[in-house]
Amino acid sequence: ADDDATAGARRRNAQLTKPPGALGRLEELAIWYAGWRGSDSPAIDAPQIVVFAGNHGVCAQGVSAFPPEVTVQMVANFEHGGAAINQLAKTFGATMHVHALELDRPTADFTQSPAMSEAEFIAALRTGWGAVNPAADLLVPGEMGIGNTTVAAAVGAALFGGIGADWVGRGTGVDDAGLANKARVVDAGLARHASREPLEVLRCLGGRELAAMAGAIAAARAHRIPVILDGFICTAAAAVLEKTRAGALDHCVAGHLSAEGAHGRMLDSLDKVPLLSLGLCLGEGSGGAAAIGVLKAAVACHSGMATFAEAGVSDG
Amino acid sequence: ADDDATAGARRRNAQLTKPPGALGRLEELAIWYAGWRGSDSPAIDAPQIVVFAGNHGVCAQGVSAFPPEVTVQMVANFEHGGAAINQLAKTFGATMHVHALELDRPTADFTQSPAMSEAEFIAALRTGWGAVNPAADLLVPGEMGIGNTTVAAAVGAALFGGIGADWVGRGTGVDDAGLANKARVVDAGLARHASREPLEVLRCLGGRELAAMAGAIAAARAHRIPVILDGFICTAAAAVLEKTRAGALDHCVAGHLSAEGAHGRMLDSLDKVPLLSLGLCLGEGSGGAAAIGVLKAAVACHSGMATFAEAGVSDG
Numbered sequence: 061a062d063d064d065a066t067a068g069a070r071r072r073n074a075q076l077t078k079p080p081g082a083l084g085r086l087e088e089l090a091i092w093y094a095g096w097r098g099s100d101s102p103a104i105d106a107p108q109i110v111v112f113a114g115n116h117g118v119c120a121q122g123v124s125a126f127p128p129e130v131t132v133q134m135v136a137n138f139e140h141g142g143a144a145i146n147q148l149a150k151t152f153g154a155t156m157h158v159h160a161l162e163l164d165r166p167t168a169d170f171t172q173s174p175a176m177s178e179a180e181f182i183a184a185l186r187t188g189w190g191a192v193n194p195a196a197d198l199l200v201p202g203e204m205g206i207g208n209t210t211v212a213a214a215v216g217a218a219l220f221g222g223i224g225a226d227w228v229g230r231g232t233g234v235d236d237a238g239l240a241n242k243a244r245v246v247d248a249g250l251a252r253h254a255s256r257e258p259l260e261v262l263r264c265l266g267g268r269e270l271a272a273m274a275g276a277i278a279a280a281r282a283h284r285i286p287v288i289l290d291g292f293i294c295t296a297a298a299a300v301l302e303k304t305r306a307g308a309l310d311h312c313v314a315g316h317l318s319a320e321g322a323h324g325r326m327l328d329s330l331d332k333v334p335l336l337s338l339g340l341c342l343g344e345g346s347g348g349a350a351a352i353g354v355l356k357a358a359v360a361c362h363s364g365m366a367t368f369a370e371a372g373v374s375d376g
Numbered sequence: 377a378d379d380d381a382t383a384g385a386r387r388r389n390a391q392l393t394k395p396p397g398a399l400g401r402l403e404e405l406a407i408w409y410a411g412w413r414g415s416d417s418p419a420i421d422a423p424q425i426v427v428f429a430g431n432h433g434v435c436a437q438g439v440s441a442f443p444p445e446v447t448v449q450m451v452a453n454f455e456h457g458g459a460a461i462n463q464l465a466k467t468f469g470a471t472m473h474v475h476a477l478e479l480d481r482p483t484a485d486f487t488q489s490p491a492m493s494e495a496e497f498i499a500a501l502r503t504g505w506g507a508v509n510p511a512a513d514l515l516v517p518g519e520m521g522i523g524n525t526t527v528a529a530a531v532g533a534a535l536f537g538g539i540g541a542d543w544v545g546r547g548t549g550v551d552d553a554g555l556a557n558k559a560r561v562v563d564a565g566l567a568r569h570a571s572r573e574p575l576e577v578l579r580c581l582g583g584r585e586l587a588a589m590a591g592a593i594a595a596a597r598a599h600r601i602p603v604i605l606d607g608f609i610c611t612a613a614a615a616v617l618e619k620t621r622a623g624a625l626d627h628c629v630a631g632h633l634s635a636e637g638a639h640g641r642m643l644d645s646l647d648k649v650p651l652l653s654l655g656l657c658l659g660e661g662s663g664g665a666a667a668i669g670v671l672k673a674a675v676a677c678h679s680g681m682a683t684f685a686e687a688g689v690s691d692g
Contacts, residue, residue, distance in 0.1 A: 353669020
């Protein structure tokens with residue numbers, strides 16, 4: 061972040077027509093955003109949502125309540141404007157792009173072999189990197205991929221420690237037996253792949269849409285584009301970057317706390333406090349997109365409000 | 377609320393292209409909104425923010441960190457578009473109206489006599505009622521009034537029980553001595569005015585902007601306009617209605633949890649769960665307005681998403 065812009069934004073914030081701190085977390089959000097954009101009174105005019113879709117070999121282990129063909133069906137739904145994320149993009153004036161990542165060629169079942177070869181992994185990272193519009197001023201990465209809460213749980217367990225049961229959740233709606241099966245599958249993946257090097261974890265236990273989100277989040281950093289993280293799967297992908305280099309997610313804020321059980325613990329480990337807590341667990345970037353309004357509100361107040369001097373208001 | 381529209385919205389929600397419940401609280405919000413609007417797929421096109429300003433005789437007791445002339449200065453700031461609430465109105469496409477309620481004639485000091493005469497009280501209620509545009513499809517009532525966290529604390533204590541110390545907070549920034557003084561002033565008001573009949577509480581211990589908010593919230597009910605409540609002061613005004621008749625706030629949702637300490641307890645008593653919790657304590661309707669985006673997101677998803685049948689997606 062730009063220290064001059066951060067300091068300038070902090071000075072501006074102190075002069076706005078409100079009691080000190082009365083806008084609560086909106087004040088810190090606006091200052092953070094200003095620092096990354098390099099302007100002490102920035103605007104959010106061009107938010108971009110990018111949804112990556114992938115399929116997962118581990119679905120052969122019966123980890124999802126939905127069949128894998130739903131991934132490609134939902135991609136069509138995104139393209140026709142019928143999904144939740146389309147409505148959220150419209151509500152908050154964001155552009156939306158969808159990248160389907162070789163859906164007819166799922167990753168390998170991670171209980172048997174690495175999910176991706178090195179070439180496949182790098183291709184997915186690159187797709188994510190290239191999907192970010194350098195002219196965007198806010199990025200919300202999202203995903204779709206039947207089976208990917210199991211994948212994210214495996215990545216979470218490998219990065220942060222613990223066993224499958226600590227990290228799996230109901231996903232799109234598995235029952236108790238399904239939950240136990242997910243835990244077993246994650247444990248099998250953890251046993252199969254010994255490396256805990258973060259990028260190797262992502263390659264062996266992750267999926268193409270997770271790798272693409274990591275690539276997109278890294279690209280946003282390079283372009284100084286602040287990011288709103290979505291839920292459990294997005295956060296697991298992002299955590300790979302933070303575990304690779306501390307501070308790698310300083311340009312990211314957590315959009316929401318997912319109903320997927322382990323998300324809160326993962327956010328705590330990353331020292332991220334979610335903007336919203338509304339029980340969403342849809343993916344697609346929906347929780348991140350729902351939080352665009354909060355960040356827009358913060359930045360609009362910061363950059364649009366009059367100072368005490370401008371408004372002729374006594375400052376106490 | 378319209379039972380047919382509620383049932384129709386619930387049926388529609390079950391068919392949308394997402395796992396059941398995956399949009400969390402957004403689903404219940406959309407169904408609630410649909411019921412009040414009498415349409416199973418409604419839209420939010422005309423939100424209205426109304427800010428009422430009043431002055432308080434109790435400021436003579438030294439209860440605020442800011443001088444009372446700030447009320448009229450902030451009204452000018454609202455009119456010139458320089459306040460936080462103006463930026464939030466722009467961000468979420470809301471109209472904004474400001475009503476200054478006899479600012480040069482503050483209410484009486486409630487430690488000495490009733491804050492308002494019956495005629496003054498009724499005039500303020502009527503102003504609030506008349507301020508609501510019947511064509512609006514969402515109302516956010518707000519307030520400005522130096523001294524009014526003390527007033528709201530007195531109303532809260534009289535409606536819900538307890539003493540001044542249970543209900544006062546830092547407001548715009550008083551120190552420990554100021555906080556103790558606010559508690560003393562509330563206790564003096566509670567001792568002076570024995571009636572606990574809710575409307576009489578509002579007349580004796582309240583203020584013109586609180587009465588106007590109560591009038592506006594009641595008018596919104598008559599017009600079937602859903603309401604997003606703001607923070608401590610707005611909620612205290614609204615609570616008068618609920619205490620007068622249980623269910624009177626069924627058309628209202630709590631926009632946020634204020635940093636003003638007693639707000640959470642008041643919301644709990646009203647069985648309202650806030651949409652946002654971002655540490656705001658500004659008033660003006662700012663916390664309610666910040667939540668407009670959440671409600672817009674909920675309604676947009678509900679009314680805009682494709683059904684499983686429309687999108688050709690397998691529903692598990």
